[in-house]
Amino acid sequence: MIYIIDHQDSFTWNVVHQFSKFGKVYCSNFFNIDKKKLDNSNVIVLSPGPGSPKDYPLTSKIYKKYKGKKKIIGICLGYQQILFNEKGKIVQQKNIFHGFQSKVRVTKESKLFKKNKIFKVGRYHSLKLYEPYKSYNLKISMRCSKSNIPMAIEDKKNNVYGFQFHPESFLTENGNTIIKKILSA
Numbered sequence: 090m091i092y093i094i095d096h097q098d099s100f101t102w103n104v105v106h107q108f109s110k111f112g113k114v115y116c117s118n119f120f121n122i123d124k125k126k127l128d129n130s131n132v133i134v135l136s137p138g139p140g141s142p143k144d145y146p147l148t149s150k151i152y153k154k155y156k157g158k159k160k161i162i163g164i165c166l167g168y169q170q171i172l173f174n175e176k177g178k179i180v181q182q183k184n185i186f187h188g189f190q191s192k193v194r195v196t197k198e199s200k201l202f203k204k205n206k207i208f209k210v211g212r213y214h215s216l217k218l219y220e221p222y223k224s225y226n227l228k229i230s231m232r233c234s235k236s237n238i239p240m241a242i243e244d245k246k247n248n249v250y251g252f253q254f255h256p257e258s259f260l261t262e263n264g265n266t267i268i269k270k271i272l273s274a
């Protein structure tokens with residue numbers, strides 16, 4: 090089962106709809122977790138949401154508890170939540186991208202996607218990862234082709250993946266392919 094943690098975002102039910110194409114999905118608010126269902130899930134998805142990762146200490150606890158035990162996928166705020174818990178600094182970016190389509194390029198660090206492949210993705214964010222950022226296991230797997238801002242992460246050892254962009258958005262041309270590839274990794 091795929092357990093989606095909703096950070097009260099308008100995109101969450103689009104995420105639920107997308108992931109339901111690949112398996113049984115259960116979704117609950119971040120402050121109302123069904124611990125039994127969470128324990129029985131094999132994938133945890135951290136949804137988009139307002140604010141910053143520090144606003145969600147319960148999600149941080151869940152991430153730390155299940156990292157390396159279950160596949161974890163973070164989208165937008167969920168991506169930032171993963172990085173925040175891995176000692177990344179999340180900061181306001183110069184330009185705000187709400188409803189923008191951008192091209193992202195796959196880096197040589199990616200183990201799932203072909204190096205230098207370009208994806209068109211939907212962006213809805215005002216925060217970003219501050220660089221330089223170093224992690225032994227967590228690799229930046231996609232970057233914005235124009236600004237070079239990190240847009241995706243992979244940690245094959247601990248089965249953790251994240252996207253600054255929204256794979257469920259109509260602006261992301263290959264969103265289902267991206268999610269399917271991660272779920273089958």
